Amino acid sequence: SLQNDSVVAGGGAIEMELSKYLRDYSRTIPGKQQLLIGAYAKALEIIPRQLCDNAGFDATNILNKLRAKHAQVGLGGPGQGT
Numbered sequence: 001s002l003q004n005d006s007v008v009a010g011g012g013a014i015e016m017e018l019s020k021y022l023r024d025y026s027r028t029i030p031g032k033q034q035l036l037i038g039a040y041a042k043a044l045e046i047i048p049r050q051l052c053d054n055a056g057f058d059a060t061n062i063l064n065k066l067r068a069k070h071a072q073v074g075l076g077g078p079g080q081g082t
Contacts, residue, residue, distance in 0.1 A: 011048065012047050012048025012051050012052075012066065013048075015045065015048055016044075016070050017070055018041075018044050019041040019044040019045050020041075020067070020070045020071070022038075022040060022041035022044070023037075023041040026041065048063060048066060049063060
């Protein structure tokens with residue numbers, strides 16, 4: 001049974017931050033490169049998703065929490081505190 005679904009520091013945080021950065025960057029460039037970079041950003045999220053699945057958590061819920069934490073501004077800079 002699931003007791004706690006809180007976000008764990010280090011559990012895919014680097015991959016989520018890289019994914020966010022690449023996704024944001026892909027929106028600034030035109031053409032096929034935008035699609036390729038976006039696909040790579042999405043692929044990086046497989047790592048935290050698999051960690052959630054292996055731990056028995058709801059991966060969709062946890063990834064949404066991670067995205068929200070990484071999108072917050074004012075935590076001392078990009079990725080600080082997540």
